[in-house]
Amino acid sequence: MRPADTVMNFSSCGDCPIRERAVCARCEPDELDVLEKIKYYRSYEAGQTVVWAGDRMDFVASVVSGIACLSQTMEDGRTQMVGLLLPSDFVGRPGRAIAAYEVTATTDLVMCCFRKKPFEDLVESTPAISRRLLEMTLDELDAAREWMLLLGRKTAREKISSLFAIIGQRSTPFSGEGMRTTLEFDLPLTREAMGDYLGLTIETVSRQITALKKSGVIELDGKRHVRIPDFQRLLAEAGDDSDGGMPS
Amino acid sequence: MRPADTVMNFSSCGDCPIRERAVCARCEPDELDVLEKIKYYRSYEAGQTVVWAGDRMDFVASVVSGIACLSQTMEDGRTQMVGLLLPSDFVGRPGRAIAAYEVTATTDLVMCCFRKKPFEDLVESTPAISRRLLEMTLDELDAAREWMLLLGRKTAREKISSLFAIIGQRSTPFSGEGMRTTLEFDLPLTREAMGDYLGLTIETVSRQITALKKSGVIELDGKRHVRIPDFQRLLAEAGDDSDGGMPS
């Protein structure tokens, strides 16, 4: 089975949908020209594995569209997601040849890949890239630490609420109009992926979603479509001090 | 009460004990000269708070000696440690004015501080610093993700074993001689700090330590001194695939 032939209705970095937020966001036109030369696109179908932990990884990449998961697995099969990669997020570590985590496509996925060696050289020579990379890495570190609080100290109900708050906020991109009170989105994750992300079993995920529905915090339309009638209420359930858990 | 007057038996960057690993590790002598001008030392006693979450923070710093903890607290008081800062680790985020986490001195602590604005300018103008900072941030991100697996999926016994494995390895600095089978160190953390780090209560920490002692995985001398007769056995108890949980 071949990678999905995702429609790509753009051709050059200038029209790229993640131009403003990806690792190349700060590049000047001449720097983009250099990037163009070493970049190529790859598509994956939902469910496919992009890289296995321990594999040699000869590229780094930006997520262009779709969602990818970064996860870690213990010998006995317990797994923990350690990152949820949305469009513009960066995959791979410059300077490391072997992938530390498994990367899987959760939905159909398009990535903009750069061959590793040339990209590493560019990081060294192009401050616009290395600065942006540092900034993005610091953001990821903050997100990871936020997640540590969730994993270590929150209850199952708070965990689910937090996840919905994050997905809700990120899937209503820059609707700057303050915090809209009502919100609607499709869950891009299976119950199992949610469990792996939250450190819960699939059954607990299911039960807590049902419970949140019963108390009116969320409304479901089918299994995947979620409506949040009162976003502040959701944040309260998440145990968050009103910022939805995404420090910037 | 004033900060502890810790003995500092070095005076310039050239003799600094963390010269090889800190954010300044890659600097040339002339670059160090610039750093010298904006640096100053601060000491804290065990237990003191270095910065409160939400406070304005006008410096960034390297830990020179002692141990600091980074932690996050929810409104109702639940707290989670999100970082254990050992000598050479970096504190603060360039580009951010407000501290996102609380920083406390767990032992007596000496930090090499840089005023924030001049340091940020240096990061922009000195590739040796920005590169090292990126590298250190990526390492921290890896450590945070390793910790997410621990918090989300490990049992209490595995958590304690993992913590001991990490402290054990880091406190036997570069004894390159492979993995010595036996190992000995002092715990720099109270039971409470361990609980906050591992997402456990103090009682569970205590019980699991007792249990590990009973099964002969560890030996105690007083409350704080730990001896590991068989390090491989400890790693096995930690559920780690033999690397002690510190990817580099």
Added chain:
DNA sequence: CGAGCGCTTGACATAGGTCAACTACTGTGG
């Protein structure tokens, strides 16, 4: 139609949390 997958629900088990008592130190003041 049957198989398989994603999800839900129930009954039950248990790891870890909670509450409370107790020990062992350590420092303070009389």
Added chain:
DNA sequence: CCACAGTAGTTGACCTATGTCAAGCGCTCG
């Protein structure tokens, strides 16, 4: 030197949130 109080840690009894195991539903695909 002796209370004394305060801090750090341990242990026990009990409780509950979450995991485990098992059954079943409602899709979609072949």
